[in-house]
Structures are given as structure tokens and as C-alpha cells.
Amino acid sequence: MKTKNILLSSILLLLLSACGGASSYYVLSLASQPQKTYQNKAMVIGVEKVTVPAYLYKREIAVATSSSQIRFLSNATWGEDLDTGLTNRLMGFLQKKFNQPNVFIYPWGLDKQPNIVVSVQVTRFIAQGGKVYLDATWNLKNLKTHKEKAQLFSTSIETSSDAKSIVSAMDKAFGVFEEKVSQGILHF
Secondary structure: OHHHHHHHHHHHHHHHHHHHOOOEEEOOOOOOOOOOOOOOOOOOEEEOOOEOOHHHHOOEEEEEEEOOEEEEEEEEEEOOOHHHHHHHHHHHHHHHHOOOOOEEEOOOOHHHOOOEEEEEEEEEEEEEOOEEEEEEEEEEEEOOOOOEEEEEEEEEEEOOOOHHHHHHHHHHHHHHHHHHHHHHHHOO
């Protein structure tokens, strides 16, 4: 009986320790709230899918340990595909920023042809040495006038080494990026 109780207690301890090692899930798809909004009901914006580096297609959160090495955080998992989440987030932000629902994700269909198309290629989005870095190229194209504008973007946000802080800094960095893109659209 005593051996059975010890065995049962050991199994319970193992199960509890396994539960303690469960992953925390994070998302970046919630659009931030713009500080200032604009009315432009005539503009229709098309957002192409945001492209991201291959290490962001992994479900674990990546951290750079050097310029050529990354590691994945244990117990910190993305709850979404980041390319899809960032695309949805950018669309949602632009809808709020320009106070209109006429922002669509590609493919937008014949009945929803945009005047302006936004495409984004994220080249770096990772924590390293106490900061989160976001580097991207973004393009605007007016489908009526065929005018194009390409921009480089780079920012860094301070962070600590825990997953929650890293994701919070990534959220802030992408918020700065969203604002930059919206200003580019406004002055395009």
C-alpha cells in the first residue's frame, strides 16, 4: 500500500511538472489603436500578404544569439502564422486609421478593386541583445496612375529576455511600422 501511494504521488508530481512546462501562446494580430484618424471614403486600399523571414514560420518564438545564430524559446509559441496575423493586423489598423471598411486583403476580387496597393516584406523581426529589431521594405502602388513608392523601414524597441517582454516589444515595433505605412498612404 505504501509503495502504491509513493508511485501514485510520483505520477502526480510528474503530471503536474509537465503541466507547468506547457507553452504560453502569443499573437500579434490585434490591430493597435491609432492616435489620430482620417476620413477618406474615396480611397480603397488593398493589402498584399505580408512576407516574413523563414524563422518566423516556426511556431516557437525565435531569439538571435548572434548575427548568424538563432535559438527558439521553449514554452513560448506563436498562436498564429505570423505572415497571416501581421497582414490582418495591418489591414485592421488601416481600416481604423482611415475610418473606413474599404481595406481588403489580396485577393480582393473584381468588385473590390483598390486604388492603392500596399505590399510589405519583413526582412528582420527578432530580439537580440536587449532589443527587438524590425526591418522591412514596403511599397505603395496606385493602380489608376501607376505611381509607385518604395520605402525602407527600421526600428528597435528595448526588451528583456522573457517571451512576454519580447512579444510586447514586437507589438510596439509593428505599431510604429503601421503608423509609418499609414502616413505614407496619406501623403501618396
